[in-house]
Amino acid sequence: MTHVSVEAWSHGDGYLTVDTQEWINDRGEYAADLTEDLREWMDAGDHRWPTDEVLTEWITDRTGTPPAGLHGDGEMWHHNLFNFADHLVDDLGFVVLAAMQLGDLMITVSGEGGRYEAPTVYRSTVDDTTDWADYSNAEGECINGHRWSTNDTVHLHPWDSADVDTYRVLTLIRVPFGDQARAYVACPSCGKSVRFSCRF
Numbered sequence: 001m002t003h004v005s006v007e008a009w010s011h012g013d014g015y016l017t018v019d020t021q022e023w024i025n026d027r028g029e030y031a032a033d034l035t036e037d038l039r040e041w042m043d044a045g046d047h048r049w050p051t052d053e054v055l056t057e058w059i060t061d062r063t064g065t066p067p068a069g070l071h072g073d074g075e076m077w078h079h080n081l082f083n084f085a086d087h088l089v090d091d092l093g094f095v096v097l098a099a100m101q102l103g104d105l106m107i108t109v110s111g112e113g114g115r116y117e118a119p120t121v122y123r124s125t126v127d128d129t130t131d132w133a134d135y136s137n138a139e140g141e142c143i144n145g146h147r148w149s150t151n152d153t154v155h156l157h158p159w160d161s162a163d164v165d166t167y168r169v170l171t172l173i174r175v176p177f178g179d180q181a182r183a184y185v186a187c188p189s190c191g192k193s194v195r196f197s198c199r200f
Helices: 020-025 032-044 052-063 129-133
Strands: 005-010 013-017 028-030 077-080 093-098 104-110 116-124 138-141 147-150 155-158 184-186 193-197
Touching: 020 028, 032 052, 032 116, 052 093, 093 129, 184 193
Parallel strands: none
Antiparallel strands: 005 013, 028 116, 077 093, 093 104, 104 116, 138 147, 138 193, 147 155
16 A cells, blocks of 8 residues: 655645555566667667657567557556656656556656656556556545545545535645645544545
């Protein structure tokens, strides 16, 4: 399970986030051999950016077969979360693909600020590679046992009760004594701090 933090500036002003590397580590294993091979291949071919076309060419060159997408349609699944504060993972761009004998891979293609950087390859360790698209689900519980969930990091829903009310995460953020390091999401039922984690 990945710990979810609250980034906040004042009461009612902030968002939920997780450590990007921890989120990746819950889903994949760093592939040093493939990372080194891809970077060397790009340098040798004078490829400046790790675009979808370049990654497809690299996998085809290494396996003899173009990569398949998550749905077997040949289209790589990719996403860039830069500038979307309402997601658990921020400043991360990546593609996910199936590469024949290389297995299911996740490749980061951008870094902080959305700038391209040298790509990093991870071998997927989840059974369903669509779990790489799950970047905004979290569950939480307060000390009094009230359980909550969010599937978009914007709205909070009761986890297992008849209460059908929905609450905005933003309005529940508290910053005790102005100390941002102590920011938390207040339980809608009792006001106590709700501790969140991702489902992995």
